[in-house]
Amino acid sequence: MKLAVLTALIGVTMVSTCYSQSAETPLEPKTGTFFETHPITDGNMPTFFSELKAKMTYPLAYDGGDPAAWREKALPTAEALMLPSVDTIDFAPTVIDEIDRGDFIAKRVAFNVTDESRIAAIVLVPKGEGPFPGVLMLHDHGARFDIGKEKWIRPWYDEARLESAKQWSEKYFTGLFPGEELAKRGYVVVATDALGWGDRAGNGYEAQQALASNLVNLGSSLAGIMAQEDLRASEFVASLDEVDPDSVGVVGFSMGAYRAWQLAALSPVVKATVVDCWMATYDGLMVPGNNQLKGQSAWYMSHPGLAKLMDYPDVAALAAPKAMYFFAGEEDSLFPKASVEDAYAKMHAVWSAYDADDKLVTEIWPGGHIFTEDRQKAAFDWLDAQLK
Template identity: 25%
Template sequence: MKNNRRNFLKVAGITGIGVAGAGILSSLANVPQPASEPEPAADPQPITDNSQSIIGLYGPWAASLNENKIPAFSFRHEKWQKVGKWKKAAKQRLLEQLAIPDIGGVPKVTLKKTYTYDGLHIEELSWQLPYGRPTDAILLKPENASGRLPAILAFHDHGGNKYFGRQKITRTSASRHPVIEDHQKEYYADLAWANEIAKRGYVVLVADAFLFSSRRVLLEDVPPQLRKGLDDSNPEDPNNIKSYNIWAAEHEHVMAKSLFSAGTTWPGVFLAEDQKALDVLCARPDVDASRIGCGGLSGGGIRTVFMGGVDPRIKCAVCMGFMTTWKDLILHKSYTHTWMSFVPSTPNDLDFPEILGLRAPLPTLVLNNIEDGLFTLSEMRESDEILAAVYKKAGAEKNYKCTFHPGIHKFDKPMQKEAFDWFDQWLKG
């Protein structure tokens, strides 16, 4: 039992946890913890009996609602022949379902600090949106760089860790918080991938996502009966960070319900805030706004799907460790994913990969892990076939690529090289 809590957080927290896991988390939080850090847990065990579903006998019925028919706004549907006409209609439909809130114009950016580290010029930035605490961000570019450079909007992961955000994929000094050190070793081959691609000649912006790090929900801001006896004191202590992350996982269904009740969606809020970060990046005098890419692992992959699919300013997109079909989520894997992933009614109009496919013919790379327990391999492959069909019909087969790497959920060094080479091909050519 000693690894139960970590195992569950690993399974359900790589990209988040749904409401079904809330009670489990509560019980696992009371399991006595070992004195030393346990060994990293494996990915979720694959479901090998495809005759069963995670919602029991209701699974086949739910899957049948859209089974064996092409969604209404899919470019694979015979009624759509011209890519421009399809994109306009399908994107408008998706935007209606996302219910993106209006959060104003380009935010005013505050430069908090500037310094150099490991050959990079680093800026610590902040901007205030109309709600919540300020968004903190880190910008990196090669030291002594001049002129307008291509740029990357880099998305951090979820990882079951809302206490941190931008810090998960950056490195700004020789010392790291132990939680970040463990995180980067586990998912990124001990590399800060935002730093690594900045060294290739990019301006890279990493902003905290909605509900992460500077944007997280503080315990002092919610009613006492929801705090589970926790508070915001000693925030940097690893044990307090673990406790906060368990609390934040349990709070996801509360936030999702409240957002739905407000007439918006979690992906819609993500997209609204990520577009403000993109506004900030495009407005910089050292950025060539015609050469901007985006990418991220896991929860960052979700954000890449929506940002890459919706915003044409993203000229190159790389989705890492988040690609499957709605069928996979219905029958097998919704329990491993966050409330941040879902937009009601969209499956009637677009399969999940087709959201990213809305960017066709703009270049797109999808990186998968063969043993990734967050998805079934068959549906990852089905997603590849769907996206390949979209790009083929758009006359842009060479602009799409999908690769399957060995191993579990990660963005390791070989995957990083492939992603960075893809960005170089399309943003530096």
């Protein structure tokens, strides 16, 4: 026992001696006498998060110069961080089944969304002579995974999902199904499931962390897979015989709204975009108590490395000078009003530089995190003006 203690003391002395001899100058503590003992807050933020924020200078943000030159410089880097691959497989669509819903035909169509995944979409085709404008509908997160595309359009093939879809419609959409409302207006509508929802449902809320980690370890990311699939889905919409490829739009709510402005930046086929309830700055969202700090759903909006280079509104502004309509809710606790307004101002600077500020509509409406009938009417009237 004595020999072991003596050996340990000799080892400590040797390490201390070697350290003191190799150090050119003594190490001074940053402040005070004691080291940090509780560096992580109850909300799982490091106590030094303000110092980390100060380092986020966004070197690829719009700098006030030529917006086209800025986009040419920033977009390739953003694409490299956001898109895990370039897919070339043919869509090879096949109709699974269909139903006549009066003003339109509703179909389930299987297609290759990426080189790895073949999925089922709901496609609504108006009756009459086309081609028609086409719209891709991007669903929310909502911590409800049994329905994805069915949040937008009533399913006819599954009674349990139909009941879930009705509940979702009553909670967020004033009892309407927005995809069907667009089809009645003469749009071909396509809705798909993101990885983890509907036909592609996973293992529940808590399992999202593992899925996100596993995809990073497979050289991809959860956000990247979603962006890649949305990009391909927009190209699928444009490829349909019934669709005018020069009149393609995208509509998104909540997480789907994030997906919508992201897609507008990445997709050359998207001409007009409706974004309801997802836009703010990193500074305004990365604060104690915000939902973005919980992990889980946040992984769908987290591209590794991108936050060091660009803020959320910078990425959205890569879509300029396309037509875009942003809604936010005055009482939306997920997106603080001041942060939303800061993001809007950043985006308007880019559209103004293109002399196209009339193409960017940014509004804060009464109410919370919803896509109610009045917002839908305003959005779809605006889409008519852009795509018809």
